[in-house]
């Protein structure tokens with residue numbers, strides 16, 4: 379079994395991935411500065427698994443401080459989750475986004491180089507397909523024109539990692555393009571804990587259901603889709619986390635430079651999400667239809683075949699599971715980790 383460094387591992391996807399890695403017997407080291415997370419999430423990971431996590435509070439852009447993590451642990455692979463991810467904020471503060479997201483990547487890669495760590499798995503996003511590629515998205519399509527600085531940081535970091543693998547024939551890189559992760563661990567102990575007003579759909583829906591927010595605005599119902607609202611490829615965060623375990627198995631056994639879509643391949647509309655959430659949880663979600671949100675694509679979903687063919691991974695959890703687990707987390711932790 380291997381030692382896996384999760385950069386940004388205290389966050390939403392990182393904490394769920396830590397659980398699944400620990401469950402199959404890997405050792406997990408987490409480095410995080412908690413700029414969008416809480417050390418409590420790591421305690422809960424330990425509670426769920428009954429195993430210890432080695433935790434470092436460190437700004438990953440600080441190459442010298444990060445070196446301590448590499449010095450003190452014999453790391454076999456890095457999973458790079460550390461980044462800022464709010465699309466709207468990235469438009470307001472592009473320099474902050476470019477500085478943080480690109481520098482975390484460079485600082486990790488430089489330390490990997492110095493300490494002879496040859497495997498990196500990167501949290502990319504479906505956003506890199508841009509506006510011009512048709513759905514369903516395939517890994518063989520060219521990266522498109524991104525609609526915001528957040529998306530550009532992902533496209534640039536993919537390029538940086540690919541270039542590094544050209545220069546270093548021993549370096550293996552896996553780019554995981556996530557679609558729309560929602561849901562939470564079935565225990566209800568870890569989940570998504572956004573700061574302030576949620577930007578994403580599911581946390582907003584959950585906060586309306588729990589009474590923290592009055593009403594969900596559905597952004598646009600005049601799109602060229604079946605019910606007029608946008609469709610996305612929502613994926614249960616536990617399925618996504620298991621995808622990382624499969625990617626770790628693969629990278630530890632193959633010299634590779636690979637891209638994988640992590641999605642279900644099945645799109646659902648905003649209205650379907652709200653309806654399913656209400657039905658499986660037997661709770662009302664007040665909502666109104668409003669204007670389109672600038673930059674939103676009508677449709678976004680994966681062709682998920684490659685991950686199945688190469689990694690032997692596919693999703694197993696339904697939309698009902700996603701809605702049930704999101705609500706289970708929200709109602710047990712109405713204030714997230716600050717209970």
Ligand code: NAD
Pocket residue numbers: 385386387388389390391392409410411412413414415416436437438439458459460461462463478482501502503504556557558559
């Ligand atoms: P998150 O904000 O919950 O987790 C990111 C973690 O990185 C946080 O714990 C944060 O504190 C940490 N971090 C950020 N900058 C850091 C720095 N300089 N030093 C140390 N730690 C730092 O986000 P998430 O939803 O878990 O997403 C994880 C990754 O996946 C991100 O890179 C995100 O862009 C990407 N992604 C997320 C989604 C999504 O919908 N959640 C979709 C596609 C891609």
Ligand code: UDP
Pocket residue numbers: 558577578579580582594595596597598608609610648671674678
């Ligand atoms: N959405 C919405 N109301 C909200 C938040 C999101 O109608 O308060 C819609 C949004 O327009 C998009 C879908 O929900 O069609 C998913 O949005 P999210 O921000 O979660 O993901 P992304 O747009 O990044 O795929």
